Amino acid sequence: MSEPRLVRNPLVAKDTVRPLVDGSRAFHRSMPDYRPTPLAALPAAAARLGAGSVHAKDESARMGMPSFKILGASWATYRTLLAHLGHPAGSGLGLAELKTELAAKTPGLRLVSATDGNHGRAVARMAALLGLSAHILVPEDMVQERIDAIATEGAQVEVVPGGYDDAIRRSAELADANSLVVSDTSWEGYVDPPSWVIDGYSTMIGEILDEIAAGGIPRPTVVVAQIGVGAFGAAVARGFRDSAGTRLLGVEPIDADCVTASIEAGGILTIPGPQRSIMAGLNCGTPSVIAWPDVSGGYDVFATVTDAAAEDAMRLMYSDGVVSGESGAAGLAGLLTHAGELALGPDDHILIFSTEGATDIANFNRVTGAALAGA
Structure with missing residues (x-):
């Protein structure tokens, strides 16, 4: 309408x-x-x-x-990584300890997220803070300034033909044992990080x-x-x-x-x-x-x-x-x-x-x- x-x-x-x-x-x-x-x-x-x-x-x-997106992205990243390592939510593991354990146990791990700008940049910031790589999917009409801002966080940025929903579908395709998706939206079978x-x-x-x-x-x-x-x-x-x-x-x-x-x-x-x-x-x-x-x-x-x-x-x-x-x-x-x-x-x-x-x-x-x- x-x-x-x-x-x-x-x-x-x-x-x-x-x-x-x-x-x-x-x-x-x-x-x-x-x-x-x-x-x-x-x-x-x-x-x-x-x-x-x-x-x-x-x-x-x-x-x-x-x-504000760093609030959701940081907590979801933390919880996702704790779960990946087998730690309970209330383990009290700090970011420095988490970074050390990730380096020792999961070399090559990366974070994946689709974004229309702010969430993906926040996920990329968390990846850099924890010594991980990040692969961020963005829709084709995103302005260059926002793409550049994500890239400055050290992330690989992939421009996906279509809109935000297309970027979401592409991110889901990348999920595997070494690629953890941290999305702010949910779909069938994917609800915990959101x-x-x-x-x-x-x-x-x-x-x-x-x-x-x-x-x-x-x-x-x-x-x-x-x-x-x-x-x-x-x-x-x-x-x-x-x-x-x-x-x-x-x-x-x-x-x-x-x-x-x-x-x-x-x-x-x-x-x-x-x-x-x-x-x-x-x-x-x-x-x-x-x-x-x-x-x-x-x-x-x-x-x-x-x-x-x-x-x-x-x-x-x-x-x-x-x-x-x-x-x-x-x-x-x-x-x-x-x-x-x-x-x-x-x-x-x-x-x-x-x-x-x-x-x-x-x-x-x-x-x-x-x-x-x-x-």
Whole structure:
């Protein structure tokens, strides 16, 4: 469908959403450069929406990466490697010890992942940290800056004809005893690493819940999450499953609306591809099987947005001092597009997620009029 739409979720059942799994937080605190990311106030966005407040979880600088994806990728990589070596999840093995054991027992091991940018770069970073090689599959329309960023992590980058779903299929073909796939989406027979990705995102959700409990920001009446395959969306749904009076809104590009279309169909379906939105991190054609129960049960409303709306949101967030990339601005784009139907008002306190910084600097500068270095 070419027009933005707002879909009330007939499948919502928040009592079926699984609880947040917080096992990754101690692990992340042990990693280099870990610190909680800021919750930025967006007064210009609040004024435009007529809301009491808008706050954005700013993930433009997370442990040396320009995206929150390192949280899921690092925990899933760690858990995948522990399982490969036969260690239980609670073994307490540190990264240095893990690196030593991998070098001794599994020479030639590599990590494989398909990506639309941020997840694959994060997997490549973990591979380098642990002395492993990485093979990252990307769709053919990925901008060169994002490909180069993955390559700078030491990874082999393979450009796959077609879109993100085609890259996923190619990654699955590479799996063997010496090639461990660390994906953020799931399929038949492959569910553990994607579930660990979701669990890894709980670190960010925990930071937010701590801030709310401490009175640092108002308790949100509206929480907005961008939806790709649904892994991040599932983590958000779990975090706010018991938050009475809070509406959850999921946002997708109009031509990458696999979750919204699946909600309308009453079950998971694949939409035609490839998807070509500038919100590259959301260019997905099939929802994740493991994320679907929490996403379909946890959200009150789903919205689709245009690329122009994402650009509008990028400019508005930049005016409030937040550098947000195309996918990072999708949540605010959903609010701007559908504010009337959502009936937002001064009693609403809104939480959004700026899930990435400017990962395509030339486009960010074009859209916002900024002059960030590196273009």
